[in-house]
Amino acid sequence: MSGEVSIYELVYELWRIENSTDELGKLPEGFEEKLREYFSRLKSYLRISDKMMLSTSLREAEVEAVSKLVKSLFEIRLAKIIRAVESGTYPETMSGFEKNIYMSLHRILTEHRKYVESIIMATSYSGWNIIESNYDVVCFQQDFPQIVGEDLKTYGPFKKGDIAVLPKANAQTLVVKGLVYRITIMTPELGEE
Template identity: 40%
Template sequence: MDESSGQSIYELLTTLWRRERESEGLVKLPEDFARRVQEYVGSVKHYLKVSDRQSLSYELKRAELEAVTSLLNELFGLRLRKILNLVLQEGSPENLFDFESRIYLNLLESVKEYRRRVRELMVSVAYRDWREIKSILVPVYFLKEHGKIVTPDRRAYGPFKPGDIAVLPPENAKILEMKDVVRVLRVLEPEHGKKGD
């Protein structure tokens, strides 16, 4: 095993950990980062498997592996805290590592769903004696510009500018809501025969 490979991965992790700790944003990880860490851990584990467990070199390699593992956990712990803050702020992250992108999007979707349900709860309390008007089409408010929409039944809607309100088929409204192009609106009316508080 190349003695310098362990040292270089340790130095790399130390540098990345220090930069991650000092930086407000996520630090860019090297493209070959995962491969280098996997190769290093694999080679050290192989070395430990074939070495004499009573030797000093075995103990040093085991301690080195523990230090690298600890640094790796601390590095990604720092990154996770930053990602969680970005999710809560609904910010646009830079320098996400490959698996972090998927996790960021999943967390962001969960937070948006949580906030949507809180808004619905607040509306349901404020308008508890009101009911939603059901319709075949869904009213939406456009947050971003969007071109013409052609539905499966060949009806055309749009184009739209930010601030436009339109009614769309439910499938189209849901897709555009997931892409943060629109916000779905609920249309309410007071229930007849109920007295207000």
């Protein structure tokens, strides 16, 4: 059962690191699967063990302690992911599941911001229309290498501050990762005379 002790120590160390930094730490490869196996083994042991034995009480306390640490660890990580979405940064250290959470939160926050922006634009730019296109105008927040767009054309390389016109899907991916911001292009409404 020494593997279980190392899982406890691993979880504690990851929890300690997440608590001590603003950056999202990297979880070890296969961490979630190791946790599932660990809890499964311990719960099997507890089902067949004598409830009056000291080792059973210790194992129950261990399950409870690790459960609390794991819950706290993932709550801390979620809070960091939410802050990253709000600030427009993309932590590369997210697990696969966390990347899905990030994308969902980013989509929701983007919809909210677009809605608020549309209210502001409706009053500030009444008589103006957003120009719709299959391409987006973006400004790069950092240097970025050459890419092949979804239209199979080559774009870049780009320097920080460069303005570029990219296919919508490529632009959206870069926006989500916090590498660019989108520039809205508008035209005045022409009144009928």
